[in-house]
Amino acid sequence: MDATAAAKLLDHYQATARDLPWRRGERDPYRTWLSEVMLQQTTVATVTPRFRRFLERWPTVEALAAAKDEDILGEWAGLGYYARARNLIACARAVAERGSFPETESELRKLPGLGAYTAAAVAAIAFGEDAVPVDTNVERVVARVFGLANRADVPAAAKAWFPTGRHGDFAQALMDLGASLCRPKKPECGRCPLEADCRAAALGKPEAFPAPKVKKERPHRHGVAWWIRRGDEVWLVRRPAEGLLGGMAALPGGEWDEAPAMVNALAIHRHGFTHFTLDLHVVPRVEPPPGEGWWQPLGELDRAGLPTLYRRAVEAALKSEREPRLAD
Template sequence: MCESFAKDLLAWYDAHARVLPWRISPADRAKGVMPDPYRIWLSEVMLQQTTVAAVKDYFNRFTTRWPDVAALAAAADADVMAEWAGLGYYARARNLLACARAVASAGGFPKTEAGLLALPGVGPYTAAAIAAIAFDLPAVVVDGNVERVTSRIFAMNDPLPAARPKLRDLAAELSPRERPGDYAQAMMDLGATICTPRNPACTICPVFSHCAARRLGIAAELPRKAPKAAKPERAGVVYIARRPSDGAWLIETRPEKGLLGGMPGFPGSDWVAGGAPAHEPPLTADWLTLNGEVRHTFTHFHLSLQVRIARSDAAPRQGEWRADFSPSALPTVMRKAWDLAAPQFHEF
């Protein structure tokens, strides 16, 4: 099935490939135009647990400001983290810088899957994607779209995530040695536009004749997924203060390791189960507790934050006064706190 499946899929891709800012079209690829590994790597890191629609503007801003890996490697950490704000999963931004600096020091990206896998922050999927798309190496590229397509082609009922090793083996059976980069992108496009999670468009699918799940009438039910455990709830308090004498804001840079590592934010308590913990405000002030709360969901828990605001010229015990503060540099959860608090500073 491998040869005929790949032939049908690639014929469809040649006619219907999505136009993406990091992609070389199949027509240009056929003329010998090779993708820039920097752009492929950057897009793949950004796309981890994020949608194409959300990534496009970030990708364009990054590549305009830092057009190659050497430029990104030389960038200040704070500048990169500020540009990343809003994309989430901030460990990716820290790994992005570490990887860029390793690649720049080595004089370029490794041209083997094993070499790519040794780079900071590059896992098996990203290494395979860069190897296939940037260097046209016969790597097996398996993301969520590929898992879904593969599970339906083979009518594989084993539930995720336990089924992932078996799905990878099945995906390897389908993967051709010719045009591996175009094939990898074709599988992604198929899953994103036709073989979608809900209501797959089986009647216009270019590989419908190969699909066991379609024949059985169970395509929309696959892949099976094990029930998810309920996410725990955590709570905390965040303090937003402004210094009247010069308009500076109280800002704290979070530790490099952990959630929102290296990102600017507002001082506050720990985030714990069972309500906000006992804590001391970051400076002496007459703190006003705002009505409402900030709600945010991380990968492993839901968070609710009480927001307190104040004006004060006191010396802070936590954080530092910053006159150059920009809300656009905040991670999403802190931006939500800012959006709740900012209007109140005009009223008290």
């Protein structure tokens, strides 16, 4: 690939770069790391206000490391993929203990929860190392420019294309291009600075690159969540620290399995996880089950830190309670 293509993209980025809060001021590894963790499988529009809230509460990695687990998990509620929040806590404490973020991709990989992409992104963007972060947007742009159907071929092509000494800027330029013009569907090739250099555009079928992933059918599970009211309060518990939604606030209930729940539910909320779908049956109960929990005012549910699954289940239960019953 001609080096002028990279230069054109960098010029385009300088003129059109998105104004994102984690890009402002001096490059800060804490801001870079926090934003990259939040942005995993979550949109910029969703992350931006939550990122600002995190910085307001915990402006440094040391402040985050000193925070209570439940406070961080509660602030994370609604962002999804909650293992990221637990990794965030572990990583913040590891960085605080060592005194600072390591400055190389190889050392960053040793931190809890930092995979190949995040380590490369922090190394390139925050520390200027010639690391090659490949997220979904970078993968799509590189695959189209080089005409690569096989996603496995993208990292090597990207590594050869990234201009020495500019890996951080170039990665962000590719991310912005993938988010704005080189979208998965209906890319705006006519406005793209790389149109003349793009093999997929020359072939007239940019959407064919990279080849779509084969979707696997997800299994379906059922679960029961107890709906326990006391006036204008509802009984909540905290899920076990390990496992799905670990440490998050929740309605009490048992394990989820593939057998249908034979219960008289007040409401049923269907939820999609990465590897399975779930029907959560919300069932009225008079007394709290054994174990620790607390009465949460319904008017302050937004402060409980409920993940989306349980927030939607609560909303479904409240709606069902408000609906008039048909006469027998």
